[in-house]
Amino acid sequence: MSNDVAVHPDSFHAKSTLTSGGKTVSLYRLQALTEAGIDLTKLPFSLRILLENLLRHEDGSSVTADDIRFLANWDAKAEPSREIAYMPARVLMQDFTGVPAIVDLAAMRDAMRALGGDPEKINPLQPAELVIDHSVQVDEFGTTNAYDLNAALEFQRNRERYAFLKWGQTAFNNFSAVPPGMGICHQVNLEYLARVVFTTQPDANGEVVAYPDTLVGTDSHTTMVNGLGVLGWGVGGIEAEAAMLGQPVSMLVPQVVGFKLTGKLKEGTTATDLVLTVTEALRKLGVVGKFVEFYGPGITELPLADRATIANMAPEYGATCGIFPVDRETLNYLRLTGRTDDQIALVEAYYREQGLFHTPDAPEAVYSATLSLDLATVEPSVAGPKRPQDRVLLSQAATSFAQQLPALLGPNANKQAARQMVRWEGEGGHASAHGDLTASLGSPAPAVSGDLVPVATLTPGPAAIHVEAPVTSIQGRFGVDPEPYLSDGSIVIAAITSCTNTSNPYVMMAAGLLAKKAVEKGLRTPPWVKSSLAPGSRVVTDYYVRAGLMPYLDALRFQVVGYGCTTCIGNSGPLPTDVSKAIEDHNLVAVSVLSGNRNFEGRISAEVRANYLMSPPLVVAYALAGHISHNFDTDPLGTDKTGAPIYLKDIWPSQAEVNEAVSSSIDAAMFRHQYSTVSDGDQNWQHLKFPEGDTYGWEPDSTYIRKAPYFDGMPATPAPVEDITGARVLAVLGDSVTTDHISPAGSIKRNGPAGKYLEDHGVKPADFNSYGSRRGNHEVMVRGTFANVRLKNKLAPGTEGGVTRLLPEGTGMSIYDASVAYAERGTPLAILAGKEYGSGSSRDWAAKGPRLLGIKFVIAESYERIHRSNLVGMGILPLQFQPGESVESHLLTGEETFTLGENPGDLKAMLDSGFANGKSLLVKTTAPDGTTNEFPVMVRIDTPQEILYYQHGGILQYVLRQLAAK
Template sequence: MSNPGNKNGNHADSFGSRSELKTAHKSYEIFRLKALEQRGINLARLPFSLRILLENLLRHEDGKSVTAEDIEFLAKWDAKAEPSREIAYMPARVLMQDFTGVPAIVDLAAMRDAMKVLGGDPHKINPLQPAELVIDHSVQVDEFGTSNSYSINSLLEFQRNRERYAFLKWGQSAFDNFSAVPPGMGICHQVNLEYLARVVFTAENGGAARAYPDTLVGTDSHTTMINGLGVLGWGVGGIEAEAAMLGQPVSMLVPQVVGFKLTGKLREGATATDLVLTVTEMLRKLGVVGKFVEFYGAGVSELALADRATIANMAPEYGATCGIFPVDAETLRYLRLTGRSDEQIALVEAYYKEQGLFHTADAPEAEYSQTISLDLATVEPSVAGPKRPQDRVLLKNAGPSFAEQLPALRGPVAANGSGNRQVLRWEGEGGHDQDASEAAHSDKPFTSVKERFGVDVEKYLDHGSIVIAAITSCTNTSNPSVMMAAGLLAKKAVEKGLSVPPWVKTSLAPGSRVVSDYYEKAGLLPYLNKLRFNVVGYGCTTCIGNSGPLPTDVSKSIEDHGLVAVSVLSGNRNFEGRINSDVRANYLMSPPLVVAYALAGRIDHNFDAEPVGKGKDGQPVYLKDIWPTQKEVADAIAASIDSGIFRKEYATVADGDQNWQQLNFPGGDVYQWEPDSTYIRKAPYFDGMKATPEAVKDVAGARVLAVLGDSVTTDHISPAGSIKANSPAGKYLVEHGVKPVDFNSYGSRRGNHEVMVRGTFANVRLRNKLAPGTEGGVTRLLPEGEQMSIYDASVKYAERKTPLVILAGKEYGSGSSRDWAAKGPRLLGVRVVIAESFERIHRSNLVGMGILPLQFEAGQNVESLGLTGEETYDIVGLVDRLESKFANGRTVTVKATAADGKTKTFEAKVRIDTPQEILYYQHGGILQYVLRGLAEN
């Protein structure tokens, strides 16, 4: 098994690109792109992102994984051609967060055990590329609206996750090339942007210093946020990331590149969030799945780097592999602001200018596969919802849009609706407008609004009531323009005498500790606290489902009356069931709008016609009265943010707090698994694995586990959010002595496959057409027809040795790049997924776990073929297709046999897209392939 990293210094260098770059500080070996121009190749026509890939190929040319023909093909890229040629991409590093990082380290630890069994050296199992993990996904919003919210949530986080964190500290000690940023330091993408990213990477190679572009893959789909800094990177599944850590190239087809031209300037009242929601809607309509998007045009220079990062962050929402901006003067300004060294900044400028990659106003436009444009001046205030990021609605239309979608949102609970209940409008009652930080007196979170505020929420809640208002997620919570706007709006609201209704669960979870510093310097924290937007933690909270429970009386009122309650959040994900199991409608928006909606208390509030509330003088206060101007925001930023803040916070970022520093962890190079652990268990993927893989066989006699519709996301598939006591996972934990109060979240238990497999397809909003009229992880066992949980059915199918199939519609697996969306189905016994189309990362993850992705032919689907899911399924021709490496075609025959013996036959396309993926599938998965290769050497 070859390693294209060429760590030994051997290099083919067919184009004579190896050269030297001298800066004022040092000399570096580089691989000069201009060497190709001497062969008559016009590099200026290549998009910025493809030139980064081209340098990657030049540097890794070895005649095997990367050939001279690969390099020449990319250099002569045909902008209009459909992707057809595979290249081997070697990122400089891998970025992880703890939800995906823990199972990755569990897998590496299990690989060390398996290596011993195969007779190899366990110490060969190490990241060969730098792997950087930021612990940011485990903090939950249990306490909120008080001065001790952060301390209570942090304490609970450590109590719940002590075992996981100790395991990560063991990993940091046991594995070379692996480091972890402790919890409470910020969101991984913001820490990456402000601290980890180098823009130009350096490494010793054969005794010489080598410089090359900083590139990465990450185990979170929002890794693309770093594209705003000109760094090429994107999200992959944990499975693919583990392979990259172990020196395997990321196999990819040379993509098409969409050019997005920006002109003009944002007008007064429009924010970076409004811009990104507009961009997301435009690109979703255009269709950019599997493509690179590259931003260019005069409007780029009008965007601060934080705004660029906001747009880049949401590449998964608009469907692209990445959404990249070029390196330019603004990049250098941001590096200075965030406290990077003078030497590093000088290297970045010298390297990108020498390589012809530094963008200036007079730079020639590249060629693109297609182009789209937007005048920034046309962007209007917007929200997106109620359940997809691309469903943008103008702010002025949010209320009518909600009313129109209300019947569908109510779904099967419509019969329990609010009926003719008399619901009051909130006019202020009790002590809700007190500064709740002064009322904080407990070290435990409060449980009911009645208990804290003396308010009976039953009288006020109805369809459309906002019960969660969260400034959350990496995309917005460190962008100074929108964060300052939120703080200034809070200040004006408090000064006018406005307050937030007591049933709204408010939270502020900054992406970086720097935010608290500049809020404090600007004098805005007291006003946010007065509106109960106290800091609850520094990490991903509401946006990933860690919103914590609603107050019990709020939750009870929603359940009793079948209410469609609403969350408003500054995040990037609002898929069904993701934010909170009690909340059916979720809207994305800018931080200042989150504050405004929290004050209004309802999603159908008309900000143009209705006041946000009454001021202390009894007069109505409208949104326009408290919305800050662009100048006010700019002045606050200029007065409050400098490089000293960044240097102070990141000087101690690796230290962690006292809880982290005092955390004990086991020693040894091989992990000592605890048999009774409910958090960390040895991964089962290598159990019984032989040195040589068994031959692939066609699938026969398979049963359907679920028939699913369009836009089934990884949130529907992968276990996420809270664990219900009556669910298979909850029952497992109770059987193992865990009390429901200590269940924690699915994400925190990703290191335990027994919990995760029981939570796969268990999303409360999943609708399986095989069990009509139900929501959640329910199916029917066939042929009996008995209704039961998907997990329980899978156990019975496993006893019968029956392989399983999933039937699905369009965009199967969209959403976050969750490895458990592939690992879970594999452990349930799923061997085939037949869908109309697949999300990019999820498709590759299925292959990486040995699951066969098949795609219906154009125009065909479950309905058009008359499939019920009650048939048995045979897949014919797979062995021939793989053995011939698709020389005999890419389609296989699917035979669906009904109970009466009648057969329906149709063709489906095998979505194993590259030769490397054929090998992964033949080995039963990517990790098995890597392990066997390392055991041979």
């Protein structure tokens, strides 16, 4: 479908043509604004892309000439206040967030039919691309058949979901899915899906319009493609669905922070060290809701892969996006990754014509704020144990862990037995303790197959697939009881995972080269370290094989476990049973090290309390060390055959070695080969049977896919906004409560509400799968909302997990069970929270789950950008304490009842007027003893479009009514 509108005022006479490769395309020239007397030379590149978007979509209503003029004359210092309508060229999804989006579209088709409309009107109106990458779990590791077993288990667990997505491919126009086992969403986007310049299909007159590739994605790390100069960011699944259905993304014109890079990274540092440094600096500055744009002479020193690593972590430093301009390096990367010569030529011609192509002599833009970094000052770093912005110098990691340990022990610290810390010293079979203890261990073979239950062969077609998981016992595999060797700080997970780093061949090659040097010197990893390699695309395996590095990674038990987002998303799989038992019996603070971007509490593994982000070569190094307290400067990793100590510096590859491996082992043919068949999938995908028809044939007994309930009984016109009175608080939460705390994620516990639901529906605990895989079933997801094992609800002091007290009785129970009880009483619910409420991934279920629990409003000190928007999109009212005020300042306990508004109808009148009299709303509380209190809060509905969404009960209800009315 053309992105060019039928009626276009073209107030600035911007439409023109461009010839590239012998073909002529139309475009909307930014130079037309210069000709109209507006100087764009100081406008940041990212805003110029938004400006082109407005020029192309001018229609006199949603986009006016005044909107264009306002953005072109952007005031760098002004607080965001002007709303614009942004129309992305496409929508990107991964399967965890994509499945519920397609479920919602399928439910909308049913609702459209119920309203008397045509179900086939419900279609993505622009390309919607989904990559199935979040469903593979690390069940098997460290063996030659790890990949095959994990892939088989993935397919067994997710047949219903995959059949549903195949139905979506045939039922919906403009929707495509990349099958499982092909790679991670953002790496596939970077290497294959991104166009940089988009073109429409020829219209009736043969006209083709060219424009910048822009997107929104249902994963916050959509920003990774900013490294390629493509503007895009993560939104909630709800907002993405609206974008798919042709609704503009309403946004305030942002402030733009300029980050100047100078110098060059020094020997021994990596792009990961750089991005952790950048993340820390931007978090301290405060860039939530802002664009970050990188500039300066240092960007020419950064390979495209390094830029993508920095852009990937925009959610971690809090920005909407972290973008680099298109330049020569962009073209080089497009060439390397197998894009066609015609496409590359069009990218260069288009960006030069639009004044968007960056050259070293380009004038510096004016920014809202700036900061700078000399790349030569970057030091080797890790981040943890709980947040990606908590950077620690590698040399200080051991000291930092010791300082953090008391807080990590949790409520059961008194259970911990005194333990002797033992460090595994490598193949020589020697383990030395901090004390007099020594032990002799048999050295594990590099690729032990382990004790495995036979795996059935996957067969095409609908036949059930029976796959048993392996017996994961260290004692069984290696004859070693891990308990005497585990202590606080022992590393039990070491994962090279996540698009952040697996997309970067430089850090990946560094990991492979380090593994080679380690193996050649006789080093091995201790058997209780669950090590894994999950590349972001199959190209990674190709270049590892060509470089001759795969045997060495295999020798350290970093076998490929799958091509997808594994440990970083919480799909780390179970720990070996004896390791798990030792952690539980002694309340140990076990550690994971991973090359990911997220390390929030409870995310990586429910049994691992400390999680550290780092570069892939450091993941390998820590896997060899086996303990987070290892000091790489002073502690050897082991000894060679002569007894001489081996230090990290002895096996760390030089930049010259890494560059040589990259240049000699990677070429465009690899990318063309792998991506030529990326949509085909394996035999199981190709032969998978699925229902047909314009509406989905819901399976009444399915525990994976259920019809979304948001449109049940929905009238053609919305009811007036109702007052909220007598509300009860479901949870009182502190600062930095993330969407990982709110949204169901990771494994499903048998004794929780979701586990009980599944067992009641005949699902065995071994087949529970993860919350992510069951995101298409709202019954499971609502029961897992606020069920994170590390959640601390102040309404239930001294506890961790999804528990609360039912009021006024004060009875302790699960948050879900309490919500059911409140629903039976007709009691509306609320959440009280601190700063940065909803930080983390852009998870739609962090808003959908609370909506289904009956939560009507949240009062927090501040919100993460995407989560606030998602709350509005689900009809939940986000309220914000006045500056300096909080739960504590108002002496709130959560035992009060809450009423919104000084008088009945205040909220409705405020919304109906478009906040003509301001956004302050009075909150009235009544304590159990009858004491009353009043305080004002700010209504965080930030745009006129959001008012409409809230008045309709949510964004999907609004869109459906608009389409039905046509």
